[in-house]
Amino acid sequence: MISDLLSMTVLVGILTSGIRLATPYLYAAIGETFGQRSGILNLGVDGQMLLGAFAAFYVAITTGNLWLGVLSAMIVGGLMGLAMAFVTVNLHAEQGISGIGFYLFGLGLSDLLFQKLLGTVETVKGFPKVHIPVLSDLPVMGEIFFRQNVLVYIAFALVPIAWFVLNKTTLGLKIRAVGENPEAADSLGVSVARIRYFTIILGGTLSGVAGASLSIALLNVFQQNMTSGLGFIAVALVYFGAWRPWGVLGGALLFSLVNSLQLWIQVLGIPIPSDIAVMMPYILTILVLVATVSRVRAPSALTKSFERGD
């Protein structure tokens, strides 16, 4: 049975599943990367995702317009980010705890709105799969990479964009400067507050899209607590990726591929207790990090608030 794992069907299956599973992680973790690079740890990602998922679903089902749904998710996520920014930047609140607060708030409010506005579980016609001409006909590769829905493509496209913005633009430089040495950045005329507002709101916006990618592209349904802690994994993947978009991509893919691998292990009837199989992605993520022993240092000002003139 183990040998079944090497069959083409299974490999293709693992890869296509992995790419789908990685999509919400990518949005959320790329967003979080910007935040952490500027010195902000946001643990409220899961709550932002849930509100984004609900907003997208609700707007899509009432208007029939999926892009309007994505836009609403971005707005709602962005508003959550705005609130988080106000609390952490202006009020200098402890970041981790504010994040937990925002998580609980998003978890509760999305469920409440779901119960009051929709009442029952419904489905929506989500983003269809887009077959990219020519490429989608490639054997194997076509099925894995080029027959996904549009939000999946955008998620992967975000990685090089994020890399470019962070490393090749003035904005990216400012973000990194604010995260490494806010005092110095401030003395050079960079507004620490403005940069952090920008990254946190961006993070919220992307978390909102992460939610939308679940509710109107991949699953096309809303259910209470549907992210089930996915946002916390996304935060963890930022550390895995050592605050670099490509690293985040690697982490998201690793985690997701192992997760789809464990699904296949159960499907193929390989005799491992289901619970133990479910543990695999978590264990392997840690083990890979242990094996590679990264020397990368976190942004120096991460979790530290900044007050001018102190």
Add this chain to the structure above:
Amino acid sequence: MKKFRLLVTGLLLFAVLLGACQSQPAAPSVDEAAPEPAMEEKTGPFRVAVVMPSAINDLAFSQSMYDALLTIQDEMGGEEAMEIVYSDGMFVVDDAAAAIRDYAAEGFNLVIAHGSQYGSSLQEIAPDFPETSFAWGTTVDTFGIDNIFAYEAASDQGGYVNGVLAASLSKTGVLGVVGPIETGDAKLYVDGFVAGAKATDPTIQVNVNYIGSFSDVALAAEAANTHIAAGADVLTGTAQMVVGAIGVAEESGALWFGTQSSQTELAPDIVVANQIYRWDVVLNEVIDLIGAGTMGGTSFMIDLANGGEVLEFNPDFDIPADVAALAEATIAEISGGAVAIGAPEFEDVFKVAVVMPSAINDLAFSQSMYDALVVIQDWMGGEGAMEFVYSDGMFVVDDAAAAIRDYAAEGYDLVIAHGSQYGSSLQEIAPDFPTTSFAWGTTVDTFGIGNIFAYEAASQEGGYVNGVIAASLSESGVLGVVGPIETGDAKLYVDGFVAGAKATVPDIQVNVNYIGSFSDVALASEAANTHVAAGADGLTGTAQMVVGAIGVAEESGSMWFGTQASQTGLAPANVVANQVYHWDVVLKDVVQMIADGTYGGTSFVIDLANGGEVMDYNSDFDLPADVMSLAEATEQGIIDGSITIEFGE
């Protein structure tokens, strides 16, 4: 300043997010008083007067009394022995009161006020005429006045039998009911009818229409038309205005079930059976008592057992032998007291509290209980008779324990701990509240504590049926299952599904995936994708996170088999069948036992046989006839025990 900014930001956020939020108060209807008709006749020495609200030939309530009096007169020896006078059409209560007083003053031996609206008049008049006997109905209340008799009909009994017949004969699975006002005798009959129909075919749809009038024949006809348009092929109705409805039934070829009087002659081709009131059973006793010098103080009930209610089958209508036998058996059971139809009555409002792990709209476990409580509330007579409160999202065991204790302390009659994780809390709490009933599931373990009920679902049964259908329909020979954790109700269902599939197609491959979570919708979805990639063309799953997997079934064009609640609405083209839990079956028994003074100690199982589990086939899914009959045969086999579900371990 900053404090203000914080507040303003917070408030704005709320306003935006909560702006559209609205509450949804539950407001069941409140019953109102309603009138009923009457009838009469005359004789020599024994003089009877009757006051009734409608005409003596209304083929309904008034006529039932008129016919009874004629029978008595005949038995007593004709007009010589008994004189009957009547005032019909006395729908104005004041006029009726005047008539009653007048008859009493004229020295009639017995004055019958045939209509529940006449009670308060009688209460005034009777004490003034101690030599006269009064009788009124339908009620059990004699006001403690010793020259008043009271009588009523257990109309739910005949209603139940009619319901059994109707459900057995319906081809469309839709029944229609036309009633006057939702109260009294009419409501009793209708509720009995619905109960009988549901007991026979739990999936049957019974549409009930109360038109708000005892006289509006045109509206009754229109109500019947509406039922026909909604697909009903069997109708019934109660009170005098239903004659309009019978015409509609005849025109459209729908079957009709009558009550109160025989309505066969109105439409000899389509009337199947009538519940006939034989008030003479009561009147005989009344007259005997009067003869023995007792002027009142007793209340009577006509029912199937004492012959006061008779099921009259239309000899011109050809009832299949098995259906007739079923009807006879039902009558025998009701007469023998084996079938309890109506909800028990409690002195105060019956208060139920339920604690459950997820939201009431999870389309799975918690929702199945919430929906059942709504049914029970309706069954017991609405908010005035039963009220319930809930604590949802109680996945934290010790929070749930606090909630359970609190509800018990607040004097709830029944506290339901709807989650197997709550058991040990209950074990602690229940002994402290010996007069509170507790119920929990899913398990069979009452811990031997006298005030704990236990309930569980034989979820393997519906799982098995689903498995049989899935295996029959699968072209690829591969099925996929998505479960939460490999234990409890979920495991039972999954094992049943696997067993059913393997029993049907021995070499079928059933891949099972437990994702280790009740909430991870994304992983459930991906598990389903994995199954599809592995060749599965039929999927199933259990617990609330499977909503993600249903989407995959839809997208990949695979079949989906649901459990716990109906999931058809999520993928109308792909859902083949659902096993639906009807906890109300258990709850009815629980309520009945509490009414009888038993607080617990019993465990219940819902299964296909007792209607607590129902196979809900999606009518939009084109199930081949042979598979459908296989599925039904499987259900039948499980019910009669000829199929036993073996789990391969």
Add this chain to the structure above:
Amino acid sequence: MSNMSQEKWFSKFIDASLPILATLAALLVGAVMLLLLKVNPIEAYKAMWEGAFGSQNAIAETLVKATPLLLVGLGICISFRGGVINIGGEGQMIVGAILGTLVGITLVDWSGWIVIPVALLVGFAGGAIWGGIPGVLKAYFNVNEILSTVMMNAIAVQLMNFLLRGPMIDPAQAALASKIPQTARLIDAFRLPRWVPTRLHLGALIAVVLAVLVYILLWRTSWGYRIRAVGQNPDASKYAGIKVKNYVVLALVLSGAFAGLAGAMQVYGVNFRMITDGSASGFTGGAGFNGIVAALFGQLHPIGTIPASILFGALLVGANKMQRVVQVPSALITALNGLVVVFVVSSEIWRRRRQRRRLAAAVLEGEGLLPDENDITEEPGNKEVGS
């Protein structure tokens, strides 16, 4: 001098009442939500108050809820002071509870006087192991503790599910179709004494005693000094000859241990068995996370964490009562808790400002008054340990 200390006490009183004022502000926002749900907020909050403090039983329930928050919070005080962010409390509670339960369901013939302390110690050790793993990973493999503790939480949940439906399942349930994933029930002799008729158990008292011990550990021992030094400034500590890595591990070990103890105590004091609903919080009640909140409300001071845990416990217990009385979906309660957390953590700014002003005033008066040792003047912990 006495004048000084009076002022100081007044200041401290203001500081201490800040979280309460912030909570009230959050509840005010909650009132808007309640109004939108067509619920009378006064009735709702009255129920909340009664649920938390309205009767002997209510107070007991609040303290029962506060106990694991305090224990986890004590661990958080240690780890955050040591500069590591332990968000693995959920997993550590679970592992502590599993091992602790194992003692009680194996040594059934032993005396309760032995089994209870042993079980609690084993739970303590279990949490220490589950916290120690991320500690070692951080110190020696540069694996960030946020990542590893999040992952370890998920692993612990699956481990619990596996054990409770398999090897450790209640033999009574194993024989039934329902197969509820739970362990056997502890015998009466193995239960922590209770203040009958409430659920308040001895664990609450133990937790308070431990709070004092943690205070002594952190501020009166060299271990504690070094943990805090590493948290304040790892580089300087290194130059001062402190083995930074060891103290990183120690901080996480101790932090996990207290969470593990909280888990075992939930079994021996409240539930008398382990049950899983498939999620972590089904067993922990979310105390692994909420304990962090409690510790921060208590300004990462073990003694301050005591009232903070009670406040947060009262909020959780009262909100549940409110749900029952006014019949709102529990989702509202979750959202409300989130608001309280955000508001309270935001209110910290005023405390810090006042503190700074006091300090400045003191310096201006030329007294050169230094903040006393257990006053938190520096931003606590939270610095990356660049090992």
